[in-house]
Amino acid sequence: MNNALQKPVLTIRDLRLAFGDRRHQTPVLHGISLHIQPGEKVALVGESGSGKSVTARLAMGLLQDSKRTHVSGSIWFDGIDAAKGGPEIARRRGNRVAMIFQDPTSALNPTFKIRGQFRDVLRSGDRSISKDEADRRAEAALAEVSIPDPKRALDSYAFQLSGGMNQRVMIAMSLANRPQLLIADEPGTALDVTVQAQTLNLMHELTEKTGTSVLLISHNLGVVREFADRVYVIYRGRIVEHGTTAQLFNDPRHPYTRALLAAIPKISGGGLPDLPERSPEFENPLITHEGCGEPAEALS
Amino acid sequence: MSNILRSLLHRLGAALIVMIGISMLIFAIARVMPGDPARIALGPNATAEQVAALRLERHLDASLPVQYWEFVKSLATGDLGKSLYTNRPVTTDIAQFLPATLELVFVSGILMVLIGLPLGILSAHFRGRFPDHVGRLISLLGVCTPAFVWGVILQLVFGYFWGWFPIEGRLLEGTPIPPGPTGFYLIDMAMAGNGAGFLDALHHLILPALALAMSGLGQTARLTRSNMNEVYDRPYVEMARAYGFPARRIATRYAFRPALIPTLTILGLEFAAMLGNAFLVEKVFGWPGLSRYGVEVILRKDLDAIVGTVLVIAAAFLIVNIIVDILVNVINPRIRLAAGRA
Numbered sequence: 001m002n003n004a005l006q007k008p009v010l011t012i013r014d015l016r017l018a019f020g021d022r023r024h025q026t027p028v029l030h031g032i033s034l035h036i037q038p039g040e041k042v043a044l045v046g047e048s049g050s051g052k053s054v055t056a057r058l059a060m061g062l063l064q065d066s067k068r069t070h071v072s073g074s075i076w077f078d079g080i081d082a083a084k085g086g087p088e089i090a091r092r093r094g095n096r097v098a099m100i101f102q103d104p105t106s107a108l109n110p111t112f113k114i115r116g117q118f119r120d121v122l123r124s125g126d127r128s129i130s131k132d133e134a135d136r137r138a139e140a141a142l143a144e145v146s147i148p149d150p151k152r153a154l155d156s157y158a159f160q161l162s163g164g165m166n167q168r169v170m171i172a173m174s175l176a177n178r179p180q181l182l183i184a185d186e187p188g189t190a191l192d193v194t195v196q197a198q199t200l201n202l203m204h205e206l207t208e209k210t211g212t213s214v215l216l217i218s219h220n221l222g223v224v225r226e227f228a229d230r231v232y233v234i235y236r237g238r239i240v241e242h243g244t245t246a247q248l249f250n251d252p253r254h255p256y257t258r259a260l261l262a263a264i265p266k267i268s269g270g271g272l273p274d275l276p277e278r279s280p281e282f283e284n285p286l287i288t289h290e291g292c293g294e295p296a297e298a299l300s
Numbered sequence: 301m302s303n304i305l306r307s308l309l310h311r312l313g314a315a316l317i318v319m320i321g322i323s324m325l326i327f328a329i330a331r332v333m334p335g336d337p338a339r340i341a342l343g344p345n346a347t348a349e350q351v352a353a354l355r356l357e358r359h360l361d362a363s364l365p366v367q368y369w370e371f372v373k374s375l376a377t378g379d380l381g382k383s384l385y386t387n388r389p390v391t392t393d394i395a396q397f398l399p400a401t402l403e404l405v406f407v408s409g410i411l412m413v414l415i416g417l418p419l420g421i422l423s424a425h426f427r428g429r430f431p432d433h434v435g436r437l438i439s440l441l442g443v444c445t446p447a448f449v450w451g452v453i454l455q456l457v458f459g460y461f462w463g464w465f466p467i468e469g470r471l472l473e474g475t476p477i478p479p480g481p482t483g484f485y486l487i488d489m490a491m492a493g494n495g496a497g498f499l500d501a502l503h504h505l506i507l508p509a510l511a512l513a514m515s516g517l518g519q520t521a522r523l524t525r526s527n528m529n530e531v532y533d534r535p536y537v538e539m540a541r542a543y544g545f546p547a548r549r550i551a552t553r554y555a556f557r558p559a560l561i562p563t564l565t566i567l568g569l570e571f572a573a574m575l576g577n578a579f580l581v582e583k584v585f586g587w588p589g590l591s592r593y594g595v596e597v598i599l600r601k602d603l604d605a606i607v608g609t610v611l612v613i614a615a616a617f618l619i620v621n622i623i624v625d626i627l628v629n630v631i632n633p634r635i636r637l638a639a640g641r642a
Contacts, residue, residue, distance in 0.1 A: 060542055067428075094544030107539040111557040111633060117540075124544030157633050173543065 008035040009180050009213045015073035028054055030237045033294050041214040043228035051237040052217045056183045061089030094124035097181045098174035103190035104166035108158035114169055115154040125177030141172040164195040171203050178210055185217045221264055225249055233257050235282055243289030255281035315618040326610040327368055330603050337601045341384035381604030390608035399483025401578050401589035407505050408513040409571045416517040420524020425551040442518025447577050451511035451584035465507045468586040475500050508585040516570035523566055527559035561632045568624030572617040
């Protein structure tokens with residue numbers, strides 16, 4: 001990890017978020033900082049409600065339009081500050097940054113065939129693309145994710161395809177415009193485990209090939225260990241531990257990370273350890289492993 | 301395609317059963333209403349013998365089942381009986397008045413869709429902002445103000461104060477009534493190549509059609525708005541945003557079509573309800589339509605005419621519903637494809 005030489009793809013600095021009106025605000029994020037290098041796969045791990053999904057949505061500029069969200073801090077991506085939301089980041093969605101969702105079947109529109117939606121995905125990369133050209137590229141993209149009959153898949157509705165197929169379609173859509181950054185929000189959590197593993201491998205393989213950086217949002221430590229180069233652990237809106245995957249899994253230092261790792265069921269038995277749901281220890285300050293600091297001059 | 305045909309046949313069969321039920325019901329209801337139809341028809345000066353003769357002629361002394369059997373027998377030959385009041389065959393009366401009502405209702409339905417749906421889309425697209433407030437105000441006023449009040453308001457403002465539109469009738473005095481064949485003046489004028497007549501008919505149609513459309517229009521806008529707001533929270537709309545689909549395209553396609561499916565069913569009911577509501581509007585605008593005829597014959601206890609009018613309106617209601625069902629099937633791929641498998 002040579003942070004000094006490369007310019008990160010995504011740099012989040014002291015990101016704070018609160019929901020609510022002016023008088024009653026519920027803070028959700030308390031100053032998140034993280035960065036992703038080109039080609040790097042970074043995981044953001046935490047339990048439900050820890051703020052990992054909203055972080056991803058803020059990075060895409062999807063929440064900022066609402067009057068009820070209050071954002072401060074910065075999200076540097078592709079030369080702009082995405083924390084402000086607005087048309088600058090909107091223009092980059094679908095082509096510079098793309099997203100994969102929890103349940104691929106419900107993330108595809110049930111009243112339009114895949115073909116029409118794929119065309120619109122490709123249009124966000126190239127506004128003037130012709131229908132024939134779009135269809136040709138869509139077929140190629142579907143072939144790339146090992147869909148046996150791309151033409152038939154394009155002429156199907158999402159509900160006619162299996163969950164695994166839809167996930168492949170989603171992956172093909174997300175990478176079709178060769179984005180710099182792919183945000184995967186608990187990808188395939190709604191799928192069964194073998195299909196989930198297959199599609200994660202596929203995603204891993206393709207992003208390696210295209211050099212796309214990945215921000216993986218997950219609560220599944222097994223997936224994170226397989227997939228990510230570096231891990232941020234998030235707890236109640238704060239990053240509590242940050243290190244490479246090996247450092248974090250071999251030498252968890254923060255009490256919350258230890259509790260999280262202890263919660264993985266083991267085949268050797270013994271049942272789940274008795275873990276507290278909350279503990280003042282979990283709020284301990286951030287622990288950063290050796291060589292993993294936030295790049296200092298990336299604020300530019 | 302064959303599954304759509306099959307579901308059409310299925311629905312037609314169901315509609316036939318409904319029609320039989322309605323005919324029995326209205327037949328019985330018309331006859332248990334107080335008052336002697338023969339006496340009402342002949343007036344207070346008629347003698348008892350004349351009344352008795354008319355009752356005999358119309359089988360009014362027979363039992364209900366026998367009367368119904370007579371009615372069904374003549375219905376099979378396309379005869380709906382004779383109006384006691386106009387003394388003409390009921391089918392002739394209906395053929396005269398029905399086209400005016402249908403023309404009014406169709407144009408209202410078109411206005412309802414063409415104004416209501418975009419209003420709902422705008423409200424949902426600009427949720428919580430100015431266009432949404434305006435859209436909601438219009439639709440709320442539309443829903444909560446009765447059609448005849450709208451009729452009077454529109455007449456006052458656009459007919460009387462500003463004089464933009466005529467207040468009464470289907471054509472200007474002196475404009476020759478088009479010879480046919482449909483009885484829809486817009487179509488007849490167009491077919492006769494009479495441009496001035498067409499504009500005249502349209503000119504007369506707009507105010508009553510708008511008055512009749514307002515409540516359905518408001519309902520349509522409200523439903524479209526709420527269904528679309530629900531759809532906006534679905535993952536596939538978030539996906540559309542996350543992939544940079546233009547907001548306008550999301551509003552008019554990706555959020556609109558899923559929201560249209562539940563809206564369309566209600567829209568069909570609103571459209572059918574216009575057939576009944578048309579009476580008030582026809583009254584206000586002096587529109588010579590079937591709804592007005594229907595109420596007049598009920599007040600006169602004109603048995604055959606009541607039954608005939610109700611049956612025709614019921615048939616129109618059922619036809620509209622069948623059309624809406626088919627449209628829903630066409631729009632919703634899930635139903636369309638499931639019907640193919642069944």
